[in-house]
Structures are given as C-alpha cells and as structure tokens.
Amino acid sequence: xxxxxxxxxxxxxxxxxxxxxxxxxxxxxxxxxxxxxxxxxxxxxxxxxxxxxxxxxxxxxxxxxxxxxxxxxxxxxxxxxxxxxxxxxxxxxxxxxxxxxxxxxxxxxxxxxxxxxxxxxxxxxxxxxxxxxxxxxxxxxxxxxxxxxxxxxxxxxxxxxxxxxxxxxxxxxxxxxxxxxxxxxxxxxxxxxxxxxxxxxxxxxxxxxxxxxxxxxxxxxxxxxxxxxxxxxxxxxxxxxxxxxxxxxxxxxxxxxxxxxxxxxxxxxxxxxxxxxxxxxxxxxxxxxxxxxxxxxxxxxxxxxxxxxxxxxxxxxxxxxxxxxxxxxxxxxxxxxxxxxxxxxxxxxxxxxxxxxxxxxxxxxxxxxxxxxxxxxxxxxxxxxxxxxxxxxxxxxxxxxxxxxxxxxxxxxxxxxxxxxxxxxxxxxxxxxxxxxxxxxxxxxxxxxxxxxxxxxxxxxxxxxxxxxxxxxxxxxxxxxxxxxxxxxxxxxxxxxxxxxxxxxxxxxxxxxxxxxxxxxxxxxxxxxxxxxxxxxxxxxxx
Numbered sequence: 001x002x003x004x005x006x007x008x009x010x011x012x013x014x015x016x017x018x019x020x021x022x023x024x025x026x027x028x029x030x031x032x033x034x035x036x037x038x039x040x041x042x043x044x045x046x047x048x049x050x051x052x053x054x055x056x057x058x059x060x061x062x063x064x065x066x067x068x069x070x071x072x073x074x075x076x077x078x079x080x081x082x083x084x085x086x087x088x089x090x091x092x093x094x095x096x097x098x099x100x101x102x103x104x105x106x107x108x109x110x111x112x113x114x115x116x117x118x119x120x121x122x123x124x125x126x127x128x129x130x131x132x133x134x135x136x137x138x139x140x141x142x143x144x145x146x147x148x149x150x151x152x153x154x155x156x157x158x159x160x161x162x163x164x165x166x167x168x169x170x171x172x173x174x175x176x177x178x179x180x181x182x183x184x185x186x187x188x189x190x191x192x193x194x195x196x197x198x199x200x201x202x203x204x205x206x207x208x209x210x211x212x213x214x215x216x217x218x219x220x221x222x223x224x225x226x227x228x229x230x231x232x233x234x235x236x237x238x239x240x241x242x243x244x245x246x247x248x249x250x251x252x253x254x255x256x257x258x259x260x261x262x263x264x265x266x267x268x269x270x271x272x273x274x275x276x277x278x279x280x281x282x283x284x285x286x287x288x289x290x291x292x293x294x295x296x297x298x299x300x301x302x303x304x305x306x307x308x309x310x311x312x313x314x315x316x317x318x319x320x321x322x323x324x325x326x327x328x329x330x331x332x333x334x335x336x337x338x339x340x341x342x343x344x345x346x347x348x349x350x351x352x353x354x355x356x357x358x359x360x361x362x363x364x365x366x367x368x369x370x371x372x373x374x375x376x377x378x379x380x381x382x383x384x385x386x387x388x389x390x391x392x393x394x395x396x397x398x399x400x401x402x403x404x405x406x407x408x409x410x411x412x413x414x415x416x417x418x419x420x421x422x423x424x425x426x427x428x429x430x431x432x433x434x435x436x437x438x439x440x441x442x443x444x445x446x447x448x449x450x451x452x453x454x455x456x457x458x459x460x461x462x463x464x465x466x467x468x469x470x471x472x473x474x475x476x477x478x479x480x481x482x483x484x485x486x487x488x489x490x491x492x493x494x495x496x497x498x499x500x501x502x503x504x505x506x507x508x509x510x511x512x513x514x515x516x517x518x519x520x521x522x523x524x525x526x527x528x529x530x531x532x533x534x535x536x537x538x539x540x541x542x543x
Contacts, residue, residue, distance in 0.1 A: 246289030318481025
C-alpha cells in the first residue's frame with residue numbers, strides 16, 4: 001500500500017490530490033461534452049416538413065471550491081531549530097565536543113511536522129552558567145548553509161494556498177515572529193519588503209478612478225448634458241436672464257424703499273417716497289423672476305418688500321367718492337405752471353363738466369384777460385411775485401378773502417361751505433425752502449381744523465399722500481383724503497409721460513363727494529386738473 005502524500009501545511013491534513021511538482025492541489029473538474037452533431041433520420045417524416053428543434057441544453061456552471069486560507073489564522077510552526085538556538089549551541093566552549101553532534105544531526109536531518117525536536121528542546125539559552133558565552137561569535141558557514149537549504153526545501157514543497165483568494169488584503173502583511181525572521185534570513189541583512197500589489201488589481205483601481213466623474217453629482221451631470229442641446233442652452237439662457245432680472249429689480253426696490261422711509265428729512269428722500277408704486281412693481285417683477293427659477297428665499301424677500309410698501313400706501317390713499325347722482329356743485333383745481341395754453345384747456349374742461357369755481361396755481365400774467373374772454377369772473381388775483389398765491393375764477397355766487405401768508409379762503413354767500421386752496425413751495429433742497437413749506441402746511445392745517453362747517457382743501461402739495469408731512473396735515477386738520485382718478489390716480493406726469501405721481505390732493509370734512517375725476521394732462525404743465533363733485537351732507541352720515 002502506497003503511503004499518501006502528506007500536505008505540508010498548517011492543517012496537517014492528508015491531501016491525495018496534491019501535486020508536489022506544481023506545489024498545489026490539482027482537481028480535475030468534469031468537462032461537459034457537446035451533444036452529437038449527427039442526427040438520426042425518421043423514415044416517416046418528409047424533408048419538407050417543418051423540422052423539430054432540439055431543446056437547448058443550458059450548461060450548469062459550478063463554482064470551484066474555495067480553499068480557506070489557514071496560514072493567516074495560525075502561524076506555521078517551523079520544522080527546524082531556531083537560529084538563536086544554533087547561535088547558543090555554537091557559542092558554547094569547545095571543551096564539550098559531544099554537545100555539537102545532536103545539533104548537527106538536527107540540522108542535517110530535519111524532523112517531520114508535529115514530531116518533537118530533541119536537539120531544539122534540549123538546547124536552552126544560558127544552560128551552562130559556569131561557561132563563558134560569547135554572543136558575538138560568527139555563525140559557522142555549515143549552519144547557515146543548512147538553514148538556507150531547509151528554507152528552500154520548504155518553499156518548493158509547501159502548497160500555494162493564496163493563489164485563488166481574490167479578496168485577500170495584499171496591502172497588509174502579518175508581522176513575522178522572531179524565530180521566522182531569524183530563521184528565514186541571514187543574520188545582518190534587512191527584512192524583505194512586503195509583497196507588491198498585483199498588476200491586475202492596480203489596473204482595475206486606476207480604471208475605476210478614470211471612469212468615475214470626480215466630485216460631480218447626478219444633478220450637475222444632468223445640467224451639463226442639458227446645456228449641450230439646443231433646448232438646454234435656451235433654458236440655461238432663460239435662467240440666467242431671470243436671475244439677472246430678479247437681482248436688478250430686487251436691488252432697486254430694496255434701495256429706494258429704504259430711502260423712502262427717510263422722507264421726513266426732505267429732498268431727495270421725499271421724492272423717492274413718491275414713487276412707492278414703482279418700487280412695488282419692481283418687487284413683484286423680482287418675485288416672479290425668482291419664483292420662475294425656484295429661488296424661494298429671494299422670492300420671499302421680494303414679496304416682503306412689496307408687502308411693506310403696500311402697507312404704507314394703502315392707508316394713506318383715503319376714501320373713494322360716495323357716488324350717486326352727479327352734483328351741480330363742481331369745484332376745480334389745476335396747477336398751470338404759468339402756461340396760457342394750460343389755462344385755456346382748463347377753462348374748456350370746466351365748462352364741459354359744468355364747474356362753477358376754478359382755482360389755479362402759478363397762473364399766467366394775463367389771467368384776468370384770458371378769463372374774461374371765456375366768460376369767467378376773476379374774484380381773487382394772485383399776488384405778484386408770490387408763486388404760492390392762488391387765482392380764483394367763478395361763474396356763481398362765491399366770496400374770496402386772502403391774507404398774505406395764509407391759505408386762500410373761499411366761501412359761499414350763505415357761509416355753509418368753506419374751501420381752502422394752498423400751494424406750499426416744493427422741496428428741492430434749497431436753504432430755507434423746507435422751513436417755509438412746513439410753515440404753510442401748518443397754517444393750512446390750523447385753518448381747516450378751526451372751521452365749524454363743511455371744509456374742502458385743494459392744492460398742489462408737492463409730495464405723495466403717504467408722505468409723513470401729509471399724514472401730519474391730515475391729522476391736525478381733521479380731514480380725510482378723497483381718491484381722485486381711482487386707486488392709481490396720478491396728477492403729475494413725469495419721465496415723458498411714462499411715470500406718474502400724485503401731488504395734487506383733495507381733503508374734505510363733513511362734505512359728501514359723489515365723484516372726483518381727473519382731467520387731461522395740461523400742455524407745458526404736466527399736471528392734471530381735479531374736478532370735485534360736492535353734495536350736501538346727509539343727516540347721520542359718518543362724513
């Protein structure tokens with residue numbers, strides 16, 4: 001009976017398929033043979049019949065058995081004495097020559113795995129305390145040669161158990177023990193470098209790093225692909241335009257909204273406050289632009305700016321006319337800016353609207369002559385050199401009394417209605433103008449508050465109704481503003497007629513206003529005339 005070849009490994013298990021020449025286990029897997037190509041003919045079938053196809057036999061794939069790597073779990077016990085033992089043996093004095101024979105015998109004839117080595121067990125470091133031990137003595141060449149031959153024999157005979165392990169960690173090597181290091185390498189030489197990474201593994205890792213898009217997300221790659229198509233480029237341009245429009249309009253709205261809150265300081269802050277409607281429009285455009293590209297944060301900020309301006313504007317617009325039957329008592333106000341053509345147009349509109357009282361500011365020099373040619377009577381001429389004085393034209397029974405420095409006062413003959421007209425100097429930043437403007441506004445508010453009966457205040461105040469000065473005038477005079485021309489009624493056209501602001505206002509107390517309408521823009525004046533339709537106050541009415 002032939003003794004089976006023993007597998008020299010850590011497990012010490014017999015392996016009949018181990019090939020000592022190849023240094024590994026060889027197992028022959030069954031090879032699948034293809035089906036025969038020849039085919040038996042059936043005499044009962046014709047060659048013209050439809051052939052029957054043979055069923056396709058799918059190959060059954062079996063994975064090769066994975067041999068566990070036991071070399072990493074348990075270190076291999078060397079089958080030879082350690083070099084330290086030989087050094088200890090050869091360093092002993094020559095007086096005991098019999099002790100060297102067991103060591104040489106152990107070197108020349110290595111013991112089998114698992115058998116005790118008598119020489120290795122017998123030699124103990126420092127076993128001869130009385131003898132002089134020389135640790136620096138060189139190892140004899142015979143011992144080194146025997147050690148190297150034994151290591152080479154182990155390399156040729158030991159099976160390769162790691163060739164199939166694809167998941168092995170090639171970068172990490174277990175630290176060898178002291179006996180393995182000294183026994184495998186000659187004394188005085190450095191330890192061998194760790195095994196290099198296999199070439200196939202390095203190529204695969206490089207390919208993965210090359211194919212992977214570095215640091216880009218799926219959204220970024222999708223946007224990059226979209227920009228390459230015509231539709232993607234068009235959408236990209238639209239997004240850029242929306243972002244630019246939103247940024248510009250939001251910046252304009254925020255900047256001028258902040259300036260508007262400083263309107264009590266005078267010009268130019270009060271001028272910026274007069275255009276709050278346009279800051280609202282800019283905020284709405286910015287909100288739509290940011291919402292189109294889903295920039296929620298900027299869209300919310302733009303909406304808040306628009307809401308803030310609306311909160312300032314809406315309470316100051318006043319009340320709308322009551323409506324009803326058109327009244328026959330019509331009072332008109334217009335700022336002519338010294339233009340005779342503007343006066344002719346105002347008188348023509350007043351006659352068409354059946355107005356019986358016309359108040360004009362900055363009247364031309366020949367006001368009396370032009371008014372008489374149109375059938376109007378001048379009862380109050382403006383003061384020479386005073387641009388704030390008012391001219392009064394009438395076709396009815398009205399009385400006028402003007403005191404220098406005070407607003408123009410007009411009453412009916414019965415005294416049941418008082419009309420005040422004023423035109424404070426516009427604020428343009430000149431020295432002393434702001435003080436004169438505030439003084440005239442204060443006197444008009446005091447006169448309106450002192451009247452016992454119904455009061456109407458008309459004039460060109462030069463600022464928007466939501467200005468701080470107008471809010472104080474409304475509170476001190478105890479009057480209410482009437483919205484003329486609707487919610488966005490503007491009496492001054494600026495910017496080539498593209499921009500309109502409301503500088504001409506009408507305030508009333510204890511008077512019913514059925515309608516308040518605006519005329520056409522006056523030539524050279526850029527203002528519009530206001531036509532106020534008045535009616536007696538009904539008993540129990542809140543105004």
